[in-house]
Amino acid sequence: MSDKYREYPQLNLPSIEQEVLEKWAKEDAFHQSIDLREGRQPFVFYEGPPSANGMPGIHHVISRTLKDLVCRYKTMQGFQVKRKAGWDTHGLPVELGVEKMLGITKDDIGKKISVAEYNAICRKEVLKYKDKWDELTRKMGYWVDLAHPYITFENNYIESLWWILQQLYNKGLLYESVSIQPYSPAAGTGLSSHELNQPGTYKDVRDTSCVAMFKAAATETSKWLIDAAGGEDVYYMAWTTTPWTLPSNLGLTVGPRIDYVLVRTFNPYTHLPINVVLAEALLGKYVKPEGRDADFAGFKPEDKVIPWKILSTFKGSQLENLRYEQLLPYPANTAQKAGGDPFRVLLGDFVTTEDGTGIVHTAPAFGADDYKVGKKYDIGILTLVDREGKFVDGLGEFSHRYVKNYKDDPQYVDVNVDICVKLKKENRAFKIEKYEHSYPHCWRTDKPILYYPLDAWFIKTTAYKDRMVALNKTIQWKPKSTGEGRFGNWLENMVDWNLSRDRYWGTPLPVWRSADWDVEKGTGEELCIGSLAQLTAAYEAAVKAGYNKELSLIVKDGKLEVDLHKPIVDELVLLSPGGKPMKRVHDLVDVWFDSGAMPYAQWHFPFENKEIFAQNYPADFIAEGVDQTRGWFYTLHALGALIKESVQEELKKDGFDASDAHYPGLAYKTVVSNGLVLDKEGNKMSKRLGNVVDPFDTIHRFGADATRWYLITNASPWENLKFDVEGIREVQRKFFGTLYNTYQFFALYSNVDGFTYKEAQVPLKERPEIDQWIIPPYTR
Amino acid sequence: MDEYEPTQAGRAIEDFVDTQLSNWYVRLCRRRFWKGEYEHDKICAYQTLYECMETVLSLMAPIAPFFSDAIFNNLNQVTGRQKVASIHHADFPKSNPAYRDVSLEQRMQLAQDISSLVLSLRKKVNIKVRQPLGKVLIPILNAEMQHQIEKVSDLILSEVNVKQIQFLTDSEGFIKKKIKPNFKALGNRLGAKMKPVAAAIGVFSQEEISRLEKDKKIVLILDGEPLELVLGDVEINSEDIPGWTVAVKGNLTVALDVTVTPELLNEGNARELVNRIQKIRKDSGFEVTDRVEVKIAAKDTLTTSVAQFSDYICMEILADSLEIVPDIQDGTEIEVNDISLKVIVTKKGA
Structure with a gap:
């Protein structure tokens, strides 16, 4: 107690904050704020885990302010608000950072550096800036339990993830399949559709596009076509924006109901007379109206208008199974190597006449539609590009060349251009031009992705689409439009979740298989592990059978003491129920699965803390940047819906009321998605532009309160914020300055008069009218 | 806040602190804190301001956790009103709509609007607030309006430094309005x-x-x-009448008598002098409670002003004596309404 109100020499927010921080630390004010509400109704908040291998930015301050103010508000309202901090520690961001630091590429891992050493570095690096994050958390006044965070690389956390994966596996929601998936050669791994939907992944690029001419083979079935051309050569025209896929071409797909024309004209490059087939509707893109039926005999190469005439019109269906000669034959891409019956015209409903020629160059390895139609017609498959994004051996002058400049090589020569030049010279190109289009890029490397055949594990999210859509309608979204639009549309168009990552530092997929495993033959055994106890049992069985001798692992209290990461998990031999040795499949799990599973894994559910979990699920409130809409917000929501029954069962086992009313399969009830922080001119902040705002500097200069107040009052959190330090200065001066002056005024005169509120409170009605008026309409 | 609209909440707090608490309540009530005895009215003022700050600090605590906690503790350590060590352990104020007095809010709004119109008129004719003026005329639309304004007329008069308000039931003939389309x-x-x-x-x-x-x-x-x-489809303005100036906001019109009589001028001078001497007190580092003695070397008209308002001046500046002397060797040179003069302010007993 003190008998005088403190008077300040001047308003200095940073110094006031320093004192408050010391007081909070001394009195453990944060934990007190939770303990004082013991027994009160919980208000559940989930902290989206940041990755501490990068420095925090000002955009983290806005979402953390938002999270903090809601939790503080709810605490003051009488709720108990536990909030566990968390760290996202696996995945691409970490691995790419480590590769860069060590100056290695993915290929070097396991060669220049052992996987064990590499992962040890990842484990260390991922918390590289944890101190900086903790400092920001403290200085900005974000109250979150930093002392007991959940860390996604910890064994307990991974054990919970394995439990979830096993639940999904048991329900048939986890499956393996070869399909054409987005793949990042620069990162060396496949990507999920939500990764492809991170903001900024689609970029406008100018690529070399090519209309190639595939020579029709003269056979009995194509006689009608060759005859229509007067017995001369006929070419199918097909357009591609990825000429590097042409050596892998195995088919040409046409629309069965589309009208095609056989046209006589001249090749614009070689000026040789040619006969080409393309969709009638697209003819106008390649010939000029005034050239129609013009004088063929008098045509000279320098003429601007090239004569053309239609020789025949027919439906796409008439072309089915007609053969053509391979465009770019090499030793590596023979029909035999393709493994089917390639180089035929196929029918596909996905062909349109919106663009191109109406004839689709089909390389089964590099497109989902191509793959499907290729399978249907059994044309085989050729994957002439390796996982680093370069051509394989046996492709002549193109062998070993990168199909895109994945390595930022200044000497890089675009192989796509060279392929086009070759075709041009060989009278096999009709039109080559730069084409601007929107193309997806890897969210971590910024390099273009490609579509690639991958053997991958998927979560069958589509099986629960209706549930996810229905549950989403019960979520309070701020702003509403994001929930209905960006998120709602995303749910409507969902595809199965590609879970596999071909990397080193991540949660291992807990599936073990015997060596004779073959789905098609139906041989072998497979086991999905869902707990450390199960792992231990199968491991010990294997030990008894004579395996794992070289591993010196200890089993303590029925649990194997092992780090649940590569490389050791890949060395564990488990014994199948049928007595066969099994090794783990090579896949790691998408890092977004880690964070999406945090409601369960942060409490090591269902192995421990069931009661705490039961009280803290689902979240009443979460908040992150809008970039998480198709990221964390999605994976949380998907897992909540998918494992609803498993969660309910686990809770029921321990006698909790696990009805739908309490646990409807929702992971969160309210979600606030805050906008981006732009610079004051409205440009995106980037290191390149040098307009990044350092949050430490801002807080140091203006104080956390002024910064927080500015971020919240300047614009609704879901609007993009144009960050201007002048605005903070204004808040400091106008709002805090005014309040400070009011307090100083009060303190000055109260200290003179000795007002300590010792007199009984004067009833409102007995006070002067202006007093009655100013007292806010709050009861005391 | 329950609707997750923190921006609106923050802005409402800002508005309350700035336009209501600081620029209206404290402005108008300043004298209640520094004048008079420590009794009912003053205690009411202290309690009210205290409660306002306490509420504002609680409301803002989620957004600005440091400043609110620091000031809260400064207050609470003296009064011990709340048994918590931090504002973040306190309960959030609960809003009670039944607590509102709509009629009071309306008349206070009228007082604020009238004051701001009068102050804008002063600005227009360049007469500072310290110079008292004689009269404000307000045409009224109905008896209720007059009744409401009468209840807050003291607040208005002191805020705009005018001697009286007169009501006009029929504005025609006195204030001429101009209208043009918007x-x-x-x-x-x-x-x-x-x-x-x-x-x-x-x-x-x-x-x-x-x-x-x-x-x-x-x-x-x-x-x-x-x-x-x-x-909204039209713009209505008023034509000034000689000796008066007129301002309009919505359906509220005020006319200000801008004639400065010699009597008003003297009072204005006295107030100006008070202001200068207060500044000297402050610059000299005197405590707000220190008593002083003042000597003034005043000339011409100012002598009359000082003589006439001597008691008022002394009361305002806590002076035990105010002496007019022919000349001062070393004193502070000040200016009162473009007349320069010298004063000496000494702390009593010093």
């Missing part, structure tokens, strides 16, 4: 009809203008067709 609002709506409508508005009588102000709308007959105009 082209921006009407243009879009009317298009080609704009021209005849503008002409019709141009010939509105004073009576029609008053009716429009009172009813907030008026129906025009144009080419046999009725057309409704609302207040």
Whole structure:
């Protein structure tokens, strides 16, 4: 107690904050704020885990302010608000950072550096800036339990993830399949559709596009076509924006109901007379109206208008199974190597006449539609590009060349251009031009992705689409439009979740298989592990059978003491129920699965803390940047819906009321998605532009309160914020300055008069009218 | 806040602190804190300001956790009103709509509007607030309005430094209004009809203008067709009358008598002098409670002002004596309404 109100020499927010921080630390004010509400109704908040291998930015301050103010508000309202901090520690961001630091590429891992050493570095690096994050958390006044965070690389956390994966596996929601998936050669791994939907992944690029001419083979079935051309050569025209896929071409797909024309004209490059087939509707893109039926005999190469005439019109269906000669034959891409019956015209409903020629160059390895139609017609498959994004051996002058400049090589020569030049010279190109289009890029490397055949594990999210859509309608979204639009549309168009990552530092997929495993033959055994106890049992069985001798692992209290990461998990031999040795499949799990599973894994559910979990699920409130809409917000929501029954069962086992009313399969009830922080001119902040705002500097200069107040009052959190330090200065001066002056005024005169509120409170009605008026309409 | 609209909450707090608490309540009540004995009115003022700060600090605590906690503890350590060590352990104030007094809010709004109109008029004719003026005229639309203004007239008079308010039940003849169409609002709506409508508005009588102000709308007959105009469709201004200046906001009009009589001028000078001496007190580092003695080397008109308002000046500046002397060797040179003079302010007993 003190008998005088403190008077300040001047308003200095940073110094006031320093004192408050010391007081909070001394009195453990944060934990007190939770303990004082013991027994009160919980208000559940989930902290989206940041990755501490990068420095925090000002955009983290806005979402953390938002999270903090809601939790503080709810605490003051009488709720108990536990909030566990968390760290996202696996995945691409970490691995790419480590590769860069060590100056290695993915290929070097396991060669220049052992996987064990590499992962040890990842484990260390991922918390590289944890101190900086903790400092920001403290200085900005974000109250979150930093002392007991959940860390996604910890064994307990991974054990919970394995439990979830096993639940999904048991329900048939986890499956393996070869399909054409987005793949990042620069990162060396496949990507999920939500990764492809991170903001900024689609970029406008100018690529070399090519209309190639595939020579029709003269056979009995194509006689009608060759005859229509007067017995001369006929070419199918097909357009591609990825000429590097042409050596892998195995088919040409046409629309069965589309009208095609056989046209006589001249090749614009070689000026040789040619006969080409393309969709009638697209003819106008390649010939000029005034050239129609013009004088063929008098045509000279320098003429601007090239004569053309239609020789025949027919439906796409008439072309089915007609053969053509391979465009770019090499030793590596023979029909035999393709493994089917390639180089035929196929029918596909996905062909349109919106663009191109109406004839689709089909390389089964590099497109989902191509793959499907290729399978249907059994044309085989050729994957002439390796996982680093370069051509394989046996492709002549193109062998070993990168199909895109994945390595930022200044000497890089675009192989796509060279392929086009070759075709041009060989009278096999009709039109080559730069084409601007929107193309997806890897969210971590910024390099273009490609579509690639991958053997991958998927979560069958589509099986629960209706549930996810229905549950989403019960979520309070701020702003509403994001929930209905960006998120709602995303749910409507969902595809199965590609879970596999071909990397080193991540949660291992807990599936073990015997060596004779073959789905098609139906041989072998497979086991999905869902707990450390199960792992231990199968491991010990294997030990008894004579395996794992070289591993010196200890089993303590029925649990194997092992780090649940590569490389050791890949060395564990488990014994199948049928007595066969099994090794783990090579896949790691998408890092977004880690964070999406945090409601369960942060409490090591269902192995421990069931009661705490039961009280803290689902979240009443979460908040992150809008970039998480198709990221964390999605994976949380998907897992909540998918494992609803498993969660309910686990809770029921321990006698909790696990009805739908309490646990409807929702992971969160309210979600606030805050906008981006732009610079004051409205440009995106980037290191390149040098307009990044350092949050430490801002807080140091203006104080956390002024910064927080500015971020919240300047614009609704879901609007993009144009960050201007002048605005903070204004808040400091106008709002805090005014309040400070009011307090100083009060303190000055109260200290003179000795007002300590010792007199009984004067009833409102007995006070002067202006007093009655100013007292806010709050009861005391 | 329950609706997850923190921006609106923050802005509402800002507005309360700035326009209501600081620029109205504290401004108007300053004297209650520094004048008079420590008794009912003063205690009310302290309690009220204390409670306002306590509530504001609680409301803002989630957004600005540091400042709110620091000031809260400064307050609470003296009064011990709340048994918590941090504002973040305190309960959030609960809003009680039944607690509102709408009629009081209305008349306070009137007081604020009238004051801001009068102050804008002072600015327009360049007469500072310290110079008292004689009279404000307010045309009233109904008896209720007059009743409401009368209840807050003391607040207004002291805020704008005017001696009295007079009410006009019929503004016609005294205040002449000018009306012109609001082209921006009407243009879009009317298009080609704009021209005849503008002409019709141009010939509105004073009576029609008053009716429009009172009813907030008026129906025009144009080419046999009725057309409704609302207040926003036009701009109404007042013509100044000699010796008066007039301002309008919505349906509120005030006229200010801008004649500065010698009597008012003397009072104005006295107030100006008080202000200068207060500054000297402050610059000299005196405590607000220190008593002083003052010597003034005043000239001409100022002598009259000082003599006439000597008691008032002494009370304001906590002076035990105020002496007019012919000349001062070393004193502080000050200026009062463009007349320069010298004063000496000494702390009593020093």
